[in-house]
Amino acid sequence: MKSWSLSTRIISSVLMVVILGLLILSVAVGGFTRYEVTERLDNSLQEVSERLQTAVETRLHDPGAASSIAWLPEVGPRTLAYQIVDVTGHVVLRSQNAPQDAFERAWRTGFANVPHFRVYVASPVAEKYRVLVGEPTFHRREAVRRAMLISVVPMLLFMPVIWWLVRLIVRRALRPLDLLHDEMRARGSGNLQPIPPLDLPDELVSIQRSINTLLARLEAALSTERAFAASAAHELRNPLGALLAQVQMLGRLMPAGSDTGRRVELIADRTRRLGRTVEKLLQFSRASSGVAFRRDRFDLMTVVHVLVDDLGHNPCDGQGIVIAPDGIHHIFVHGDMDATGIMLRNLLENALLHGGHHMPVRVAVLPDGGIDITNDCPALPPGIFQRLTSPFVRGGTGNHGSGLGLAIASNIATQMDVTLRLRSPLTGSARGFGVCVTFPNSKVT
Amino acid sequence: MRILIVEDEYDLGVAVQERVGLDGHAVDWFTTLEDARAAMATVDYDFMLLDLGLPDGSGRDLLREVRRTSSDIAILITTAEDQISDRIAGLSEGADDYIVKPYDLNELVARIAAVARRYASPRRHAHCRVGEITIDRENRSVSRDGERLDLTAREWSIMELLSRSPGRIYSRQQIDTALYALDRDVDSNTVEVFISRLRRKVGNTVIRTIRGRGYCLDARDGA
Numbered sequence: 267m268k269s270w271s272l273s274t275r276i277i278s279s280v281l282m283v284v285i286l287g288l289l290i291l292s293v294a295v296g297g298f299t300r301y302e303v304t305e306r307l308d309n310s311l312q313e314v315s316e317r318l319q320t321a322v323e324t325r326l327h328d329p330g331a332a333s334s335i336a337w338l339p340e341v342g343p344r345t346l347a348y349q350i351v352d353v354t355g356h357v358v359l360r361s362q363n364a365p366q367d368a369f370e371r372a373w374r375t376g377f378a379n380v381p382h383f384r385v386y387v388a389s390p391v392a393e394k395y396r397v398l399v400g401e402p403t404f405h406r407r408e409a410v411r412r413a414m415l416i417s418v419v420p421m422l423l424f425m426p427v428i429w430w431l432v433r434l435i436v437r438r439a440l441r442p443l444d445l446l447h448d449e450m451r452a453r454g455s456g457n458l459q460p461i462p463p464l465d466l467p468d469e470l471v472s473i474q475r476s477i478n479t480l481l482a483r484l485e486a487a488l489s490t491e492r493a494f495a496a497s498a499a500h501e502l503r504n505p506l507g508a509l510l511a512q513v514q515m516l517g518r519l520m521p522a523g524s525d526t527g528r529r530v531e532l533i534a535d536r537t538r539r540l541g542r543t544v545e546k547l548l549q550f551s552r553a554s555s556g557v558a559f560r561r562d563r564f565d566l567m568t569v570v571h572v573l574v575d576d577l578g579h580n581p582c583d584g585q586g587i588v589i590a591p592d593g594i595h596h597i598f599v600h601g602d603m604d605a606t607g608i609m610l611r612n613l614l615e616n617a618l619l620h621g622g623h624h625m626p627v628r629v630a631v632l633p634d635g636g637i638d639i640t641n642d643c644p645a646l647p648p649g650i651f652q653r654l655t656s657p658f659v660r661g662g663t664g665n666h667g668s669g670l671g672l673a674i675a676s677n678i679a680t681q682m683d684v685t686l687r688l689r690s691p692l693t694g695s696a697r698g699f700g701v702c703v704t705f706p707n708s709k710v711t
Numbered sequence: 712m713r714i715l716i717v718e719d720e721y722d723l724g725v726a727v728q729e730r731v732g733l734d735g736h737a738v739d740w741f742t743t744l745e746d747a748r749a750a751m752a753t754v755d756y757d758f759m760l761l762d763l764g765l766p767d768g769s770g771r772d773l774l775r776e777v778r779r780t781s782s783d784i785a786i787l788i789t790t791a792e793d794q795i796s797d798r799i800a801g802l803s804e805g806a807d808d809y810i811v812k813p814y815d816l817n818e819l820v821a822r823i824a825a826v827a828r829r830y831a832s833p834r835r836h837a838h839c840r841v842g843e844i845t846i847d848r849e850n851r852s853v854s855r856d857g858e859r860l861d862l863t864a865r866e867w868s869i870m871e872l873l874s875r876s877p878g879r880i881y882s883r884q885q886i887d888t889a890l891y892a893l894d895r896d897v898d899s900n901t902v903e904v905f906i907s908r909l910r911r912k913v914g915n916t917v918i919r920t921i922r923g924r925g926y927c928l929d930a931r932d933g934a
Contacts, residue, residue: 500764503791504720507812511726514816518733541813545793569795572802576809607795 292418315399319388344405369398458485546668553677566597589629597635599705601682609678612671617641635708640700645691712757716740717747730816735864763790778805839874846874882925
């Protein structure tokens with residue numbers, strides 16, 4: 267659905283109303299002007315005709331005289347024409363611009379329209395002569411047209427000016443709203459600073475206050491969440507680290523192969539597993555609470571290299587990771603670097619956990635900036651594959667992880683608009699599992 | 712190597728000091744930045760295990776201070792801060808490696824060894840031969856004619872120190888520093904005792920005594 271800006275809506279609505287009003291007004295003014303002009307001209311025509319009738323009654327006394335023309339100087343196309351007709355219909359006298367034959371044969375008093383003239387037949391004072399005065403239709407039409415143009419055209423010409431003025435006024439009136447809009451749009455991508463004073467109208471000041479209150483609450487909530495995650499990590503990791511270290515040192519004191527030694531090793535193993543579970547639960551908690559909030563620009567390749575280097579060190583992860591950068595040095599993306607780290611670490615740990623012992627996990631950098639992580643394993647049954655990104659769903663390799671890795675990765679990917687494509691088996695093989703991570707608008711160099 | 716641990720978690724610090732010490736390193740452990748700075752002012756450490764969250768400040772401050780000097784001490788951050796930005800920041804500020812708690816002590820000593828190898832001078836060969844004796848610094852072993860000799864951690868530490876630069880004379884004080892942490896009482900002739908034991912294992916001609924100055928590997932017969 268097409269979106270419209272508020273200013274466009276107001277401008278178009280106001281202009282539609284104004285233009286429609288002007289059009290209706292123009293039509294009304296035109297019609298009224300036409301009526302008035304016609305009436306005035308008709309009155310003049312009638313007046314001239316009736317005066318001429320009186321004059322004819324007193325001056326002409328010779329019916330049947332030859333037709334004569336009254337020559338007048340400076341007769342033009344707009345000049346009134348007249349005929350004096352006797353009872354037989356013979357034109358006794360006419361103006362030089364009147365036709366030879368009578369305008370009208372019917373002697374009905376009043377106005378009549380004949381070709382090229384609007385004629386008024388005056389009521390006779392006596393039955394001997396009738397006076398017919400005709401006004402050229404051309405002159406009348408021109409008068410009406412000019413009157414209408416004078417009244418309507420200024421309105422039509424003023425429409426662009428009205429459009430420009432409405433646009434100017436609406437935009438100026440909405441400028442504070444635009445400022446507020448720009449400030450609000452700048453918030454969210456790691457910027458939770460309150461909106462500064464913007465000289466807003468009263469209606470928007472309350473909105474600004476509400477937004478600032480919400481931003482303050484959000485900042486406080488996120489800070490609390492970050493502080494909690496950091497404190498929880500510190501408070502849990504340090505004692506776990508101490509416990510694991512002490513147990514390992516205790517194990518060195520035990521005779522090799524002794525029952526006590528095996529039990530100490532079991533405690534060490536469970537402590538390691540507890541450490542991983544705590545880590546996953548903390549990550550899952552952070553992912554569920556919207557950890558991927560920031561939209562900072564960073565180099566994805568740096569994150570990949572640091573993670574591959576870190577996980578490649580760990581002898582517990584076994585088979586190692588092979589990275590194929592394909593000549594790509596940097597992939598600049600927008601997102602939350604820490605959340606990206608959590609997402610990729612989970613994907614890599616998942617691949618290491620479930621991958622075959624003789625096949626390294628392969629991290630391929632694609633030309634479009636995607637990161638493709640593949641590992642060897644039996645192909646996943648469709649039933650499990652469909653639910654892999656749900657919490658506590660485990661693959662079918664028999665290596666039991668926390669069941670949270672892909673759920674965490676999927677959750678973070680959704681928050682950052684990152685595409686996560688899972689596939690099993692791999693293309694051209696009956697085995698394997700792959701995840702392709704693609705950031706939107708990544709820039710590859 | 713002489714290793715400094717800066718770690719405020721007591722039970723962890725104890726275990727790490729003990730485990731790293733078992734590999735023959737002289738390990739000093741402090742719980743505050745202030746104590747660590749004081750120790751660094753008096754002892755020339757080769758390696759530092761640095762926690763970031765310390766009672767009197769952030770380990771990053773000490774990291775930056777050290778990297779501003781010309782000291783070539785290797786630094787491995789050991790911390791509970793697990794975010795990728797923390798890791799990248801730590802490495803960018805000059806740490807050589809970064810390990811997150813809880814960590815396996817075996818992984819820790821493996822990483823210490825890996826970082827130490829990177830720090831080894833290009834002139835320092837992984838293998839050093841003195842007469843019939845071959846010193847494999849990478850695998851921490853000494854062999855004669857292919858037969859591996861059984862050295863204790865302390866004996867290896869002396870061989871490792873002397874093999875860093877065959878022919879160079881190391882004073883008794885330098886050997887003491889490499890062998891013992893600050894909290895250990897060192898007997899006045901402890902070094903002589905270990906040198907004597909080493910000579911019994913590797914042969915009398917491998918380690919020369921330079922009277923009044925110290926000891927060195929006999930570089931006249933080696934590579």
